Amino acid sequence: MANVFEFVAEARSAAGSSAAKVVRRQGKVPAVIYGGSEAPEMLTLDHNELLKHLAHEAVYSHVLDINVAGRAEKAVLKHIQRHPSKPVILHVDFMRVTKGHALKVRVPFHFVNEEVSVxxxxxxxxxxxxxxxxxxxxxxxxxxxxxxxxxNIDLGSALHLSDLVLPEGVEIPELQLGHEHDQSVVQIIMPRAAESSDDAEEATEE
Structure with a gap:
């Protein structure tokens, strides 16, 4: 992973919704980091700097550096609370990463060769x-x-989670829950307009 993301944070002591509102009025975002052997710690982040980081798709599937007063911790993004109608981040959750211990993170799909598919x-x-x-x-x-x-995906065919080629050492936990959790990821279908045209032709022939 070539990208390195560093989040510079400040520790905060006040908790609760009122304290969070004060933080937001200062142009900052309340956050928390938890997990590992240490207790959860409340943080604040600069809102504008946070938005710059979140503009990169890779930040959501990377191990991040959380710097608090010169002390660095490794973590991943676990949850982002966004304002329903404004480009505003309301709260961020980070989960600490422990070397050698498995973690669960959502990773994006990159679809290639769609235009030239069968x-x-x-x-x-x-x-x-x-x-x-x-x-x-x-x-x-x-x-x-x-x-x-x-x-090589043909018309009428679909790819499911079990069809994905995963990197070595990577698993999809949902597949361990049973065959009924083997969701469809992508498929190639006939456009509705074309289907309607075919149906009309068949009706005319009849």
Whole structure:
């Protein structure tokens, strides 16, 4: 993983919704870091700097450096609370990373060769059912994304979670819950307009 993301944070002592509102009025974002053998710690982050980091897709699937008063901790993003109608971050949760211990993180899909896939050449369109998936692995094996090659996907075919080619040491926990959790990730279907045209032609022939 080439990208390195450092979040400079400040420790805070006041808790509760009122204290969080004060933090936000100062142009900062209340946050918390938890997990590992240490107690949860409340933090504040600069809102503008946070937005710059979050503009990078890779930040959501990377081990991050959380710097608090010169003390660095490794963590991953676990939850972001956003304002429902404004480009404002309300709260951030970080989870500490322990070397050698497996962690669960959502990793985005990167779909390649969609335009040249077998099904698209036959007039089909690509329909995505999922844009990311939760994986389990040790921190050093965490992938930035999972690539899905669409070149050989035919019209009417679909790729499921069990069809994905995962990096070594990476698993999808949901697949361990049973076959019914093997969700469809992407498929190539015939456009509705084309289906309606075919139906009309069949009716005319009859």
């Amino acid at each position: 099904g698209v050449k036959k007039g089909g369109i690509v329909m995505h059912s999922m844009s990311d998936v939760e994986v389990s692995c040790i921190p050093s094996k965490l992938p930035e994304f999972i690539e899905i090659d669409m070149a």
